[in-house]
Amino acid sequence: MKTWLLALAAGTWLGAQTPSPDALGALPGVAWADAKALATAPADWSRAQWGEAGLCAAAVLGTALLLDRTVDDGMGRSQTPGRTRLARDLAKPGGMAGLAVLGAGYAVTSLLDLDKPRSVFVDMGLSAVLAQAAILPVKVLAGRARPVDGYGDHAFKPFSSRDGFPSGHAAQAFAMAAALSARTDRTWVSVASYGVAGLVGLSRLQTRDHFASDVLAGALVGIYAGRAVTGLDQARRAGKRVAVEVRPALGPGGAGFTVSARF
Template sequence: MNSFCRIFVFILTFTFSCSAFGADGDGFSISSEIVQGVQRLGDEGKLVVTTPLDFEAGLGWGAVAALGATGLAYVYDTNVRDRLQTTRSDRLDKAADAGSLVGNPFLHLGVAAVVYGGGIVADSLRYKELGEMMGESLILADAATLVLKEATGRARPLTGSGKDNFRPFSFRSNYDSLPSMHTASSFALASVVSATTDSVLTRFAAYGAATFVGFSRLYQNKHWASDVILGAAIGELCGRVVTRYHASRSRSVSIVPLVSGESAGLALIARF
């Protein structure tokens, strides 16, 4: 599949999967939900770009730390790859296969759609918003990594061409290593789950699973260590931006377009 098509597939998968759980009716309008979702994504997308540059609020230092860690990992990319390839075993092979499956971005969007749809069916605003946050953070993380993947065109370790081989905008699957989309998607999901639960065990499990996904990509020789670290940072950034954005809207009043059946109008939405 052409890399440029991936993000559109991600968005359509999430949108239509969510729509399948409900139809225009009392208290729910697919049209207005889509409009609001697009508006939120636009606002959140701007924040993803500006937040790493916000040093006044201290947020920019997190970006500096992430880039520093990525740069340090880059120095040792070959050493890490070589060390992992000498520790292979049947048990680790199976575990890594499972980790790669769990980290599939399409699977994550499916989970977000199920949570969102379940919230609608159960008339639970909490789970509906959780599904929204999951989907939005995933779309942002996947979009950001897709752009960087094609812009850098870094060769995957399995090509055997070395960590310094870059072919920008080559649009080839073996030259889209930096950053890891599986890892970014996993950490975006973990960030949202962690921010919306009081359970320490749930937080540990979410980040533990995301970390193992990153390990599986290294073990399978699909990514360099620096790819995984940058992917994790992007996922965490997107997750935090989305959850903070939703939190800031928890007490607000907004007017949004509303289309239902043959009628159209404006809806006043208050959050308290």
């Protein structure tokens, strides 16, 4: 703990001394600007883009109607104490442990004055936090029971303590994966990052904390946040005024988002 606090303090001091757009003191303002951009982006979507978003929503709905019960039944039958322990370990990147690793990475790269790696940790951290923030109101409005609650896959009670939809772990894991993938030109890094995120999603199914549609919805939110935040922050670091456009995309290979920037 003392080492962590020392590294964070050193990173804070260096951030204050170095004129960097990723200095610790600048991050709250950056997070607010990114949040507003993400929240208002759909207002500029065309009819075609809204149609694509509708297809993504239909994919989540179709998963809920056709796969949720079947997948959960299979996971329930395959549960063993060992698999449950492994699944809980695999889920850690989507929880507080994942955020702690990002915080430590930010502190160390600030201490060593490594601007580019630090900017990657910033993009991943902001993506994760904003993805989690985006799903909170949905969780409250949906009020979906978790599989372990025993109410079935059609149990919704808005404004209750139920918070199964969407999956926060999946949203965070895929947000970090999307941000890291967007910042690298190495295929293996993208494959590995999305692979880890996929394992987080599967682990939430194995422990019966979520239905398949919860995980898919969380993953889509995370990918949206990760790609959009990275595009916005890269433009900010370059000092350019750009319009970053994030479009939903659905094709034979699956659902996701595409990002473009207009200079």
